[in-house]
Amino acid sequence: MHITIWNENRHEQKNPEVKEIYPEGIHGQLKSFLEGAHTVTTATLDEPEHGLTDEVLKKTDVLLWWGHLAHEEVSDEVVEKVRQRVLEGMGLIVLHSAHFSKIFKVLMGTSCDLKWREADETERLWVVDPSHPITEGIGEYIELEREEMYGEHFDIPAPDQLVFLSWFEGGEVFRSGCTYQRGNGRIFYFRPGHETYPTYHNDKVQRVIQNAVEWAAPLSRPRPIYGNAPSIEEIKPKN
Numbered sequence: 001m002h003i004t005i006w007n008e009n010r011h012e013q014k015n016p017e018v019k020e021i022y023p024e025g026i027h028g029q030l031k032s033f034l035e036g037a038h039t040v041t042t043a044t045l046d047e048p049e050h051g052l053t054d055e056v057l058k059k060t061d062v063l064l065w066w067g068h069l070a071h072e073e074v075s076d077e078v079v080e081k082v083r084q085r086v087l088e089g090m091g092l093i094v095l096h097s098a099h100f101s102k103i104f105k106v107l108m109g110t111s112c113d114l115k116w117r118e119a120d121e122t123e124r125l126w127v128v129d130p131s132h133p134i135t136e137g138i139g140e141y142i143e144l145e146r147e148e149m150y151g152e153h154f155d156i157p158a159p160d161q162l163v164f165l166s167w168f169e170g171g172e173v174f175r176s177g178c179t180y181q182r183g184n185g186r187i188f189y190f191r192p193g194h195e196t197y198p199t200y201h202n203d204k205v206q207r208v209i210q211n212a213v214e215w216a217a218p219l220s221r222p223r224p225i226y227g228n229a230p231s232i233e234e235i236k237p238k239n
Contacts (some may be wrong), residue, residue, distance in 0.1 A: 001031065001038045001039070001061045001213070001217055002038070002039045002040075002041075002059050002060055002061050002062075002169060002230045003034055003038050003040045003041075003061065003063075003064065003143060003213060003224060004041050004042070004043055004052075004063050004064070004183055005031055005040065005042045005043070005064045006042075006043045006044070006050070006063060006064065006065050006066070007026045007027035007030075007042065007044055007045075007066045007069065008044065008045040008065075008067070008069060008070045008073075008074075009026075009044040009045060009046070010045065010069045010097065011068065012026065012028075012195075015195070017196050018217075021134075021195075021196070021197070021198050022042070022195075022200070025042075026066050026188075026200065027042040027044065027066070027131070029143060030064060030066075030209070033206045033209075033210065034209070034210065034213065036185050037210075038213070041056070042111055045067075045070055045074065048077065048163070049075070050076050050078050052082065054081070057081055057082065060085070060090055061090065061091065062091035062092070062093065062213050062216050062217055063082065063085075063090060063092050063093070064067070064095060064213075065092065065094050065103060065104070066095045066097075066124060066193065067097065067100075067101045068096075068195065071102060072102075074102050076102070076229060079103050079106060081101065083103065083106055083107060084109065084221075086185035086187065087182060087183030087184065087185060087187070087225060088182065088183065088185065089183070089184035089185050089218040089219065090183055090218060091185060091187070091188075091213070091215075091216025091217055091218065092107075092186075092187045092188075093188050093209065094187065094188070094189045094190070095190055095193050096190075096193030097193075097233060099112045099150075099154075100112055101116040105191070106179075107155050107187060108157055109157065110155050111155045112155055112156055114151065114153070114154045114174070115151035115153075116148060116151070117120075117149040117151070117170065118148050119170065120146045121168045121169040122143065122147075122169040123143070123147040123166055123167070123168055123169075124142070124166065124167045125141055125164045125165070125166045125177070126141045126164065126165050126166070127139070127140055127141060127163070127164060128163065128223060129162060130178075132161060132163050133214070133215050134163050134177065134188065134208060134212050134220050135163060135211070137207050137211070138207060138208060139204075142164075142202070142204045142205065142208070144197070144199060144202065144205075145184045145191060145196050147197055148194035148197070149170055149172055150166070150172075150173070150174045150176070151168070151173070152172065154174060157180070159175065159178035160178075160180050160181055161178075162175055162178060163177035164176045164190075164191070166191060166199070166207075167207075172200060172205065176190070176191030177189070177208070180197075181214075183223070184223055185216075185218075186215065186216040188212045188225070190209065190212065191204060193205075204210065
């Protein structure tokens with residue numbers, strides 16, 4: 001399987017705290033625990049075409065997306081190409097603040113807005129669908145000592161499957177693991193991953209992302225045929 005990890009890569013350049021946690025960038029950390037079992041490449045915002053050329057997208061089976069500061073700098077043309085690839089069958093894993101990315105909003109058709117707070121809170125991500133393959137090896141919950149809070153209402157369509165529900169120390173809850181299907185493509189939104197916390201070093205968070213990549217991988221099936229179609233059977237003239 002070929003995985004492409006897209007990261008806007010701005011916090012790592014601007015914030016020494018983030019650089020210390022993720023010296024190779026968030027994309028580099030994600031790559032570190034996905035490569036080996038898969039072919040993994042990375043792409044960032046400031047590359048030509050944001051690193052998502054036609055050639056890159058054509059060979060990508062699953063695309064991971066992390067963004068925060070620069071959603072509006074992402075080209076609408078590139079977003080449309082990614083959308084088309086999802087409809088064709090490419091998997092998409094949307095991480096943390098990428099809930100507000102252009103690609104997630106266009107695929108959801110809603111604002112994807114939410115409440116948030118940075119207060120070094122404990123987060124407990126409860127597994128609410130233990131039968132789902134994304135939860136394999138996780139147990140009842142994942143506990144993160146410090147994370148940014150996201151709270152309801154989360155303006156997304158009702159998920160096809162709700163996999164994780166988060167509770168935060170300040171009292172809020174949040175739909176933090178949501179699956180969707182658009183066309184032939186599978187989409188998973190996974191909430192944790194604020195840039196100033198070492199969330200992507202957590203073994204269970206890594207396991208969820210590994211599981212999600214396997215789940216989102218394209219199935220071997222053609223896209224449906226649309227438009228004017230010839231008849232399958234003979235159509236007899238009507239008197």
